[in-house]
Amino acid sequence: MAFNLTVDDFDPLVAYSNYGDWQTPNPQDNPTWWNATQDVTGSQWHQNTYHLTTVAGAQATFNFTGSALHIFGGTGANPNYTVTVDSASQVLTTANNTAGRTLLYGNDSLALAPHTVQITNNGGGLLLDLFVVGTKLGGDGATFTNTTVDDRNTQTLSFQPGGGWTQQTGDNFFNQTSTYTGAQGASIETNFSGSAVWVYGDQVNDHGSYTVYLNNSAVGTYTQRSGCANGYAKSCEKLHGLAFFAGPLPQGQHALKIVNAGGNGQGQQTFFDFDYLEYTTPSVWPQLAGAGGGAGASGTATGAETATGSAPATTSAHSGAAAGGVGTALLGLVAAAWVARKLVGQ
Missing domain, CATH: 2.60.120.260 (Galactose-binding domain-like)
Structure with a gap:
């Protein structure tokens, strides 16, 4: 039985190569927003957090066991980043979204096995918001x-x-x-x-x-x-x-x-x-x-x-992020404008 595991960009399961290369909001400003809805936070970003970099070579790494992986975030007008899953690297320049969350990488054809994904900024702007892993926690028809x-x-x-x-x-x-x-x-x-x-x-x-x-x-x-x-x-x-x-x-x-x-x-x-x-x-x-x-x-x-x-809420069908990731470009205008300045104005 398939489930989606949602991992926020702040979660310890995501490792960053250098904290100084990434800019983030301060979760302490709004401590309860990890569980707040978008109409409360006014933000399109998952749990109102993100990691943003314009540093060439800045990296984030995430280990997981699953058969599918989707990475959501944002880019500038000229995206240029590399996603490496296990030993296979793919340079991506097609995601183009300066206003809101978009799909940075998606793969539904992985073997149900341990994997390592690494995402590297190649010199433009890159924002990481969340990772969604497709995995299997029970057999067919399981409760x-x-x-x-x-x-x-x-x-x-x-x-x-x-x-x-x-x-x-x-x-x-x-x-x-x-x-x-x-x-x-x-x-x-x-x-x-x-x-x-x-x-x-x-x-x-x-x-x-x-x-x-x-x-x-x-x-x-x-x-x-x-x-x-x-x-x-x-x-x-x-x-x-x-x-x-x-x-x-x-x-x-x-x-x-x-x-x-x-x-x-x-x-x-x-x-x-x-x-x-x-x-x-x-x-x-x-x-x-x-x-x-x-x-x-x-x-x-x-x-x-x-x-x-x-199964627990963190593995239920992911509502809003995976299904509506590309369609959230007009949401959270304040955060979107800030990110657009950071990514486009460099």
Whole structure:
């Protein structure tokens, strides 16, 4: 059963070659807009964020597992950028949109397998807004049981060391709570039975690297630095960042562990924030080539909140972005005019 995963340009799953090469709005100016509709934000950009560059050679990289990929953003009047999926590069000069979001790249014919996409600005203007991945989280006709695990759920979650984590509250967190650490090597662990898992936490410029382990194997290192290019500080906070996603996963128990690096290599302490996670369990599991059954996972996640129905919202059919991407040129006039000045007036 096919689903679309939406990844915002700010999410830690997207890595940028140099923060200083990219200009972004400050999500802290409107902290609730990650979940606001366009009539509230007045912006056509997904979650009212984007990454904009006019620097030749500026790059963004994104790893995903899926059979389709669509990248949305904007360009100047003379687009010139390269998209590389795995080892195949394609120089694109056809997207031409100075007023709003457009499709920068689309491919519906990928193998359902791990892929790496890299998008490089070749000297014009390039704006990245969101990535949409087509993937498969269940077999044909599957229904899904979605489970949400809040940071306060100590029946399901293990925070190590116990004294290395600090609880906090705030109206904009899920269930008004969140937990963070600045301790080097501090970890959070859980077990779950699902075909996909999502982890959420806020991003701030004093946050840093963390490594994710799935079934005892390191699967990626990411950063929760928000990246508004104003240096190390408690600034540029964006709530509800997608800190990690994995799927499709084979049937069975899976062990998830996240380890905070605790420093940025320049003598500054860095933090990791955990707000909540979700996983989905299908009634019919997807058939995956070479599936190993989740070897290494043990135990059962308990004490979580569950709901039966469709997959979590982040994987539902993507409304507005994919289907209407090219047609949004006249929306969000204030942001569009600003971007047009940046891209055309260089």
